[in-house]
Amino acid sequence: MSIVVMKFGGTSVANADRIRAAAKRAIDTRNAHHQVVMVVSAMGGSTDELVSLAAQITDNPPKREMDQLLATGEQVTISLVAMAMEAMGSPAISFTAGQIGIVTDDVHTKAKIKSIDVQRLRAALDAGRIAIVAGFQGVTESGAITTLGRGGSNVTLVAIAAALGADVCENYTDVDGIYTADPRIVPNARKIEVISYDEMLELASLGASVLHSRAVEFAKMYNVPIHVRNSQNKKKGTMIVAETESMERVVVSGVALKDKLARITLRNTPDRPGVAASIFQTIATNRIVVDDIIQTIADNKKATVAFTVDIAELPETKRVVEQLCIDLDCEAIIEDRLAKVSAVGMGMRAHTAVAERMFAALAAGKINIQNITTSEIKISALIDRGDGPRALQLVHDAFDLGKAPSKPARKRAARAAGKSKK
């Protein structure tokens, strides 16, 4: 009897009907001779209500108390899901993070899991029960409740699957899986059958929002396959797995668009060792998250340093940069209407013409490239925000992503996905 760990997000448990549907899905999986652990988020909207309650009290709640408050959201869901299962005649038991010892560090609101004591979970499964676990939360060694930050429920999903040695973890969402591009922008985007952890990590950091990169990093570390699938249908979704040799055939797996970027260019900074370091240290001290850093060649004892940030970070960035320009006697140019289009694929490592093909596609569309950044498995181009959707479509089609993959790739995907077949 194999173990399946399933996770349902907030929209999949937003009301009594959806809770029953999610419970039914887990029971079906159990009836197919699996032991089932179900991780759930707070009911859609309920976290916002709790945040609003806190906001009525104070603008600056202590993080420990915020975690104590927010953790009630998942606790409500687990008990309701367990009730729904029992009402359907299926033995179930709910667990808060504390009750199954999901121990984290004490960094409230973005804690990291240190260990999971699976003894109680295994006992429940061995007693024939479905175990329902509160996602997004943990408990410190001294018993304080913590939360895991953005994407936290998926981190819980993967951590429990890893701790139990589950064959697969299933991430139920409201889409069919990971797509070659955002289907709302690129109509001929295709569902990807199988993708590597590294590619998924790049896509997640470049704008694909289905899965937060923290959960993928965790899955990669413990080599737990994630099956991203739709809670509304029974279709196979996307398998996120460790890289295999046969994957190399796919040059580009997907493309992504990150809009709402701003670029800050610092001109005439002193060209001496340590200046760039001090600039980015100041920025980090002010907790500004930098997207990309762009270094350019020094000229006449003066250097140009540029970086991009999400425009949500712009007000704070402007404040910090103004002071930097006074301290370093340099000037700042801020462009706030930029976007970044990226192509991601492991095949890039073995193929040289990838960048060329991407730039040619953008050039044919008369889209000006303002900047280029690359990693081993991705190429990104900074462009005007207005060109973003069109650029995404052009790059998507330049790599034929709208067409079904070649036969060997499909076979491999089928093999990988088969592990979670019910």
Next chain:
Amino acid sequence: MSIVVMKFGGTSVANADRIRAAAKRAIDTRNAHHQVVMVVSAMGGSTDELVSLAAQITDNPPKREMDQLLATGEQVTISLVAMAMEAMGSPAISFTAGQIGIVTDDVHTKAKIKSIDVQRLRAALDAGRIAIVAGFQGVTESGAITTLGRGGSNVTLVAIAAALGADVCENYTDVDGIYTADPRIVPNARKIEVISYDEMLELASLGASVLHSRAVEFAKMYNVPIHVRNSQNKKKGTMIVAETESMERVVVSGVALKDKLARITLRNTPDRPGVAASIFQTIATNRIVVDDIIQTIADNKKATVAFTVDIAELPETKRVVEQLCIDLDCEAIIEDRLAKVSAVGMGMRAHTAVAERMFAALAAGKINIQNITTSEIKISALIDRGDGPRALQLVHDAFDLGKAPSKPARKRAARAAGKSKK
């Protein structure tokens, strides 16, 4: 530095403004050089919302899951109260029952407290913090969340006060204290300054709703004085304390009315040993709570057995009694428009004319007494429900309860209440 344990019920923490007011009250107490523990209930209305969520899922939720669900209500309040205190610049920390080891048995929805590990509570107090504790809940030795049933938050209040050896516990409500009668019925009812545990227990079981008898029993067992007072003003309330010799001066402390009673009379039951036992065993097996049992003399080998129940119990009682009448070949008479007026006072033990005075008052009002029950410190008369409010007023005035008590009694009250003076 003495320890004060304060409890605020659901209406006193029903919204952000009231939470701030309650927090302010605790901070004031702390600033008067006390160490303060605050026990809070779920925000008024929130428990009903959770119950309604469960009802949307199932009519018959597993009790363990119901407790897991309901306990979130108090967890929300404790975190918000701690936030409010911190926002006012006063160090605070919230604790669920699990976090301070309020260990109970595993009788879900009406668990009993077995022990409290006060180490963490003391550490918080010694660090200069106000500790905010979730009322109404506990945790089993194996980590399951329990709730304490009706009056549970007051049980938490008294249990913590006992465990910490607090000088007094303060029960904040929306009334000024315990009254000689319900002031909504008897306009000249007077606030009682001091009352014994035993008198309070009788009043609570006879219809006074301010304090549930479980908490009073607990307070009596550990000899913790309870100060019942109003969260909206600074007046001294009512001290509930152990009996002292000087209390004997007060013949009757208060009167109470329990309306909505029904009497079931079983006529022509077999007059042989064990019949009454089997009748009440059947009733107990069906979880019907009996108010009073009335035994009458057997006549011609047939006996009459009667008992009273709250009319909420009547439908189930009728069902059980119908079957009993078939089994025992007897007949049942059901009267469902009755009420019970009672006088309570320790002085009864030393005074013989108390019953006479009460019956004379009712007779003067032409109120027919249908039945009489007594204990060492109370006399109850069963009457027509329509006569209830008038009977309460008559008995109240027959014992001069509307007038201020004699001087020695007042002095004693002032001494007892002074223990919680701020």
